[in-house]
Amino acid sequence: QVQLVESGGGLVQAGGSLRLSCAASRTSNSIYVMGWYRQAPGKQREWVASITTGGITAYVDSVKGRFTISRDSAKNTVYLQMNSLKPEDTAVYYCNKFPVPGSWGQGTQVTVSS
Secondary structure, eight states: OOOEEEEOOEEEETTOOEEEEEEESOGGGGGSOEEEEEEOTTSOOEEEEEEOTTOOEEEOGGGTTTEEEEEETTTTEEEEEEOSOOGGGOEEEEEEESSSOOSOOOOEEEEEEO
8 A cells, every 4th residue: 555645835925935745655656657746625526737757747727837747756746836826726635646646645735825
């Protein structure tokens, strides 16, 4: 069972930046396409970004040009750099395999104030 630990969330003002990290407990996680997801209060969890083992990235339209996903296979870690944050980005952010996620971690809370 792979454990995923997200970190880096916090409270920021609109226009600010945060960098999220996701550490996986098993090195074999480096063979998977990984993604970031988020769940806002009262809404379903949604996919935000993904990255292949070769570094090909994809983003939901609402974050294109503002968020950047990356991975460091040596550290078994996936990152999400979030710039120009908006109040509508407020959510709990999770990382997991993409497109079929496994068990979820605890996530990291991102709150953007207006």
